[in-house]
Amino acid sequence: MFRQAPRLLARSMMARSRPFSDVPAQPASDSAFVEAWKKVIPNIDPPQTPLSFMKPRPTTPSSIPSKITVNFVLPYQSELSAKEVDMVIIPATTGQMGVLPGHVATIAELKPGIMSVHEGSEVTKYFVSSGFAFIHANSVADVVAVEAVPVDHIDPSLVQKGLAEFTQKLSSASTDLEKAEAQIGVDVHSALNSALTG
Amino acid sequence: MAMAAALRREGRRFAPLVSSSSSILNNAAAAVRSSLLSEGLGPEGARSISTQVVRNRMKSVKNIQKITKAMKMVAASKLRAIQVRAENSRGLWQPFTALLGDVPSIDVKKNVIVTISSDKGLCGGINSTSVKISKGFYKINSGPDKEIKYVILGEKAKAQMVRDSKKDIEMSITELQKNPLNYTQVSVLADDILKNVEYDALRIVFNKFHSVVSFVPTVSTVLSPAVVERESEAGGKLGDLDSYEVEGGETKAEVLQNLTEFQFSCVMFNAVLENACSEQGARMSAMDSSSRNAGEMLDRLTLTYNRTRQASITTELIEIISGASALTG
Numbered sequence: 001m002f003r004q005a006p007r008l009l010a011r012s013m014m015a016r017s018r019p020f021s022d023v024p025a026q027p028a029s030d031s032a033f034v035e036a037w038k039k040v041i042p043n044i045d046p047p048q049t050p051l052s053f054m055k056p057r058p059t060t061p062s063s064i065p066s067k068i069t070v071n072f073v074l075p076y077q078s079e080l081s082a083k084e085v086d087m088v089i090i091p092a093t094t095g096q097m098g099v100l101p102g103h104v105a106t107i108a109e110l111k112p113g114i115m116s117v118h119e120g121s122e123v124t125k126y127f128v129s130s131g132f133a134f135i136h137a138n139s140v141a142d143v144v145a146v147e148a149v150p151v152d153h154i155d156p157s158l159v160q161k162g163l164a165e166f167t168q169k170l171s172s173a174s175t176d177l178e179k180a181e182a183q184i185g186v187d188v189h190s191a192l193n194s195a196l197t198g
Numbered sequence: 199m200a201m202a203a204a205l206r207r208e209g210r211r212f213a214p215l216v217s218s219s220s221s222i223l224n225n226a227a228a229a230v231r232s233s234l235l236s237e238g239l240g241p242e243g244a245r246s247i248s249t250q251v252v253r254n255r256m257k258s259v260k261n262i263q264k265i266t267k268a269m270k271m272v273a274a275s276k277l278r279a280i281q282v283r284a285e286n287s288r289g290l291w292q293p294f295t296a297l298l299g300d301v302p303s304i305d306v307k308k309n310v311i312v313t314i315s316s317d318k319g320l321c322g323g324i325n326s327t328s329v330k331i332s333k334g335f336y337k338i339n340s341g342p343d344k345e346i347k348y349v350i351l352g353e354k355a356k357a358q359m360v361r362d363s364k365k366d367i368e369m370s371i372t373e374l375q376k377n378p379l380n381y382t383q384v385s386v387l388a389d390d391i392l393k394n395v396e397y398d399a400l401r402i403v404f405n406k407f408h409s410v411v412s413f414v415p416t417v418s419t420v421l422s423p424a425v426v427e428r429e430s431e432a433g434g435k436l437g438d439l440d441s442y443e444v445e446g447g448e449t450k451a452e453v454l455q456n457l458t459e460f461q462f463s464c465v466m467f468n469a470v471l472e473n474a475c476s477e478q479g480a481r482m483s484a485m486d487s488s489s490r491n492a493g494e495m496l497d498r499l500t501l502t503y504n505r506t507r508q509a510s511i512t513t514e515l516i517e518i519i520s521g522a523s524a525l526t527g
Contacts, residue, residue, distance in 0.1 A: 030300065030301065030302055030303055032303040033301075033302040033303035036303055036338055037334065037338060040334065040337050040338045041334040041337060041338070044330055044331065044334060045415075047331050047403065047414075047415040047416050047417040048406065048414050048415070048416045048417075049300050049302050049416065049417060049418070049419070050291060050292075050295045050300050050416070050418050051295060051299075051300040053406070053416075054292055054295055054296070057296050071289065071292070071293060073289040073290050073292070073293065074290075075287055075290055075381035075464070075467055076283065076286055076287065076381070077286040077289075078286065078288075078289035081289060092445045092446050093445070093446035093447065094445050094446050097445065104443055105438075105441055105442045105443065106442055106443040106444070106445055107297070107442045107443070107444050107445070107453065107457065108444075108445035108446055109445065109446035109447055109453055109456060109457075110446075111446075131460070132293075132456075132457060132460055134293055134296070134297045134442075136296070136297075137438075137441070140296075142292075142293030142296065142297070143293075144290065144293050144294075144460070144464065146381065146385075
């Protein structure tokens with residue numbers, strides 16, 4: 001009878017725990033912070049930190065894994081979360097960069113361009129406005145972008161119109177700020193253009 | 199003169215009693231009706247206890263109950279809309295924490311505490327919690343040659359902080375939710391803050407939304423590029439940052455600066471959405487308990503009203519019957 005007790009307890013605990021979208025099983029917290037807080041303000045509970053809400057990342061494996069795990073996040077949704085793929089090509093400011101499993105740890109700044117995700121034989125292409133990409137040593141790639149659209153959602157006529165408009169604004173710009181804004185517009189639209197053609 | 203008037207009143211009261219016995223019942227009914235109608239003077243000048251006061255209170259409590267129920271439903275619908283966006287934005291800060299770690303116990307010279315609160319009230323205790331935690335951080339990080347400033351988002355925290363920490367408030371921003379929250383607005387706001395405030399570490403205090411009844415005060419720490427550089431060289435939690443290759447930009451410092459600015463705007467976006475969700479959830483539960491209290495108060499008032507009404511009827515009957523028995527017996 002007593003041998004069954006832990007099993008029954010575990011089953012009842014699992015039934016009771018509700019899964020929140022980003023709370024891990026054991027909350028990790030910065031103990032130095034908690035102690036410093038308790039010393040100065042003993043009455044109030046210390047606030048939580050983001051670390052306690054994140055799923056812990058896998059450790060660096062000794063051999064190169066076969067697939068790379070991609071998290072592609074935008075402010076409005078997580079486009080891909082923990083998806084295992086073969087290769088990702090990201091538009092870094094230094095050019096298109098291909099990321100394979102076992103890639104060296106990198107922080108890459110992104111420019112407007114196409115990001116493509118290769119899984120087996122299928123390729124999904126997104127046009128990314130800009131952002132950052134982190135590639136960790138444990139073959140996890142995080143791509144954080146401000147805006148991303150699948151390439152087939154882009155309207156060619158609007159791209160042409162935008163390009164013409166921003167080129168004209170660039171030539172007629174007077175202040176540095178206007179010039180910078182117009183230059184950004186031109187960059188993005190020409191990248192969109194090449195995304196559609198290339 | 200007054201006595202004559204009183205006698206006349208008495209006379210008026212007894213006159214119908216003398217007429218016939220059936221009219222006694224009519225008069226009793228009239229007396230009851232009169233106590234419901236007017237302020238205590240029935241027909242023929244019969245006095246009765248007034249229920250007007252209690253009735254006024256009942257009306258106002260019922261109106262309050264209706265208003266709080268409506269507010270609860272409005273908050274519920276707003277919560278539904280914004281909860282979806284908050285949950286979608288939760289993936290945004292995770293890559294940054296995975297890369298740069300999270301060190302709230304970091305010791306720096308210039309701390310800036312960004313407190314996020316709501317503009318409107320009636321949302322329970324969440325704004326007070328945020329303010330208490332911000333003041334807690336002030337106490338922890340205060341010391342010789344350390345400076346701490348506040349940046350306040352939202353009217354409610356501003357009202358509470360202005361009272362005792364007015365000189366430490368660097369910037370305050372209100373009317374954040376006039377237009378629906380979007381990333382562009384928050385990134386412009388973040389840019390504004392970064393331009394105008396000198397910082398080594400930014401601590402963003404907000405209420406994270408767990409469920410409709412649970413809001414957890416949370417603090418996110420964003421470090422300035424100089425501090426990140428210093429910590430990664432010193433080793434410790436950010437030690438492996440050095441092992442990362444940096445692509446793009448002229449120098450590592452430039453990329454780090456863009457990175458920390460981007461991190462700040464992403465973390466702010468999530469924090470603002472989560473706080474808005476917590477605000478609506480807290481308002482729902484506050485309005486719910488308020489309507490329940492109003493309902494209980496209404497029950498108690500109804501009992502008082504009935505008691506008062508019955509007492510006045512009884513008094514009328516006693517007066518009538520004692521008057522009649524005085525005449526007959």
